[in-house]
Amino acid sequence: MRGLDDTDREILRLLLADARRPFSDIAEQVDLSAPAVSDRVDRLTEMGVIRGFTVDVDRSLLRSGVPVLVEIDAEPGRAGAIRDALADAEAVEHVFRTADSRVTLTATVPQSAVPSFLDSHLDFEDVRQYDVRLVADTEWTPGLGTADFAPDCAECGNTVDEEGVRTTLDDDPYYFCCGSCEARFVEQYETLKEQA
Structure with missing residues (x-):
């Protein structure tokens, strides 16, 4: 590959x-x-x-609320659910989940509406605590550096190198470190698909 x-x-x-x-x-x-x-x-x-081509909107030029940085300390095992719930919110621009069960996001919300915004998107039983800060300035500069293509094997999690295999199932690409992992994954995939 x-x-x-x-x-x-x-x-x-x-x-x-x-x-x-x-x-x-x-x-x-x-x-x-x-x-x-x-x-x-x-x-x-x-x-x-490349996942897509997007528009980078300068929200500072639009009247839509105030930019905030929200840091959430999640209950163990709930950071993923919190991230997923907030990623779908229209006001959220970026959301990050860290390995230590924290979720950080940037959003633009009406002034004084952060608690109601969070209340409408979160189950507070999943949250230990949260902190909200007003954002004075932002700059988003994604970089590439010297990155190499190195996806994880969909079956075993090992890094896929040039000898790896790519398979498309139902229009989604999957990468495998070897033919054995590909065969096991495809067999499981087809079995689950038949049972659905």
Whole structure:
């Protein structure tokens, strides 16, 4: 299975800087043709490295409330449920779950409405405590660094390298470290699908 090369990384850096950049412009920068860049972007999308192209809205220019940073200390085992509940909320821009059962999010909510916002999205039995701070300024600058393509095996959790296998099941890509893991996963997947 092919990983990322330096050209892939440069294409990703250029798209991170401006996702609307024309492929012809990217092609000039990476010394490829525009169709070759398009093929690489399609491959990166199929791999799951590119999940989509989004709009970065500057909420400071819109009247929609006040920006807040909310830190939630979750009851053991409940951080995932809290993250999922808040990720679907329209006011939430970013949500993070840490390994130590904390959930941190940024949101823009009407002034003095944070408690009612949280109340409408959370079961407070899942929350030990929470803290809300007004945000003075934000900057979101996702970077790529020298990242390599290294998904986890869907069956055993090991890192998938160039010798790994990619399989698509019901339009979703799955990665496996070896053919044995792929076979076990696909067999289980088909069995569960038949039972559903």
